[in-house]
Amino acid sequence: MKYVEELRDKYKGENIWVIGCGESIDAYPCNWWRNNVCIGMNWGFSAFQDVGDGLDKFQTKDYYSVHAHKYPPDYIAKQLPEYLKTCIILLPPKRRAGIAWWEDYNDDPYYMRWGLRGGAWGNRATAQEFKVAVDCMMRGGDKCEYVSRGTTLHWAIQVAALMGGKTIRIAGAEGVGGHMKEHGSFYHKKYPQSGVHPRGFYHQGTKYLTDALRPHGVEVIYYYYGKGNRKP
Numbered sequence: 480m481k482y483v484e485e486l487r488d489k490y491k492g493e494n495i496w497v498i499g500c501g502e503s504i505d506a507y508p509c510n511w512w513r514n515n516v517c518i519g520m521n522w523g524f525s526a527f528q529d530v531g532d533g534l535d536k537f538q539t540k541d542y543y544s545v546h547a548h549k550y551p552p553d554y555i556a557k558q559l560p561e562y563l564k565t566c567i568i569l570l571p572p573k574r575r576a577g578i579a580w581w582e583d584y585n586d587d588p589y590y591m592r593w594g595l596r597g598g599a600w601g602n603r604a605t606a607q608e609f610k611v612a613v614d615c616m617m618r619g620g621d622k623c624e625y626v627s628r629g630t631t632l633h634w635a636i637q638v639a640a641l642m643g644g645k646t647i648r649i650a651g652a653e654g655v656g657g658h659m660k661e662h663g664s665f666y667h668k669k670y671p672q673s674g675v676h677p678r679g680f681y682h683q684g685t686k687y688l689t690d691a692l693r694p695h696g697v698e699v700i701y702y703y704y705g706k707g708n709r710k711p
Contacts, residue, residue, distance in 0.1 A: 480581065483567055483591040483638060484621050490516050491643030496539075497635045498523060501653035506704040512539045518639055519544040520631040521551045528562055543567060545591070545635045549579040556584055563587035567638060569631075591634065594624025602627040606687040609633075613691040616641055628684025636688055640697050647692075648702045649711075652685070685711045 496517045498504065504526075517539040519527065524544045527537050545567045546552045555562050566588040568579045581590055594612060595604055604612070604626035615623035616637060627633040632652065639647045689699040689711045701709040 480586055481589055482621075483589045483641060484623075486589065486638070486642050487619070488643040490541075492645050493643065494646045494648060495639040495642060495644035497632065497639050497647055497649045499632055499649065499651035499653070501651035503653060503703050504651040507537070507650065509535045510538045511704070512537060514540050516541045516642070516644075517543070518635045520635055521546055521548055524551065524555065524562070524566075528559055530558065541565070543638070545569065545631055545638060546579050546588075547571075547593075547631045547634070548577055549583065550577075552579050552584060552588070560587075567591050569593045569625075569634060591638070592622070592624045593634075594626045602629060602633075604628045604633070604684060604687070606690065609684070609687040609691045612637065613640070613688070613695065617692075617695045628687065629681040630684070632681065633684050633688055636685070636692075636699060640692055640695070645697065647697065647699045648708075649685075649699065650702055650704075652682075652701050682711065 493516060496512055496515050498517055498519045500520065500523055517527075519542065521544070524542075527539065527542050529536065543565045547569045552563070552566060552568055555566060563584065564587050568581065568584065568588045568590055570581055570590050571578050571593045574580050595602060595608065608626050609628075612623060612626045616625070617640070625634055625637045632649070636647055636649070685699070692699060699711060701711060703709065
């Protein structure tokens, strides 16, 4: 197995985009991220990879995606196996229905240790738990556990920081609607999203994560096309 720590500082000092599935994504032209490293989440890969639908794809310098739910990597493993090499699959503390599990794939993906063993899904991190995770990662630890507060977005931000991102810009962070969600769901109608945490819950987590990264010289900002920056 290979772990996400192998990507440490691969893009040191660069700007890295973390791309959610929110409706604000629809405003971006397909070549907006052409010269940038981008990290997406779950079904978002289908807006960047040729899945045979004839739609224009967003262009990037390099594209990675972080997967918590099993159905997107299941599709990739069957239809786009070469793309597994740039996927990052979360390793939960134990097997759960609908969550990706390392034994379901080969050694091509990178794996990321999922922390927080308590709670219904183990992704309800506090400010202190974000700080512990980030401090371990930024000190160069190779057995760190990564945490979240209700959204895969938080794991993707931590991947961007691990890769050496100096400024991490987030697009599509509102978490509802949008081209990417609908495009990804084209292959996912059998497993519709059962619901999301209230947006304030995971925006609070983004603020916790931003505060934890700031002492390490990493800036996290929201960016809206045509409107500019907004701090979490």
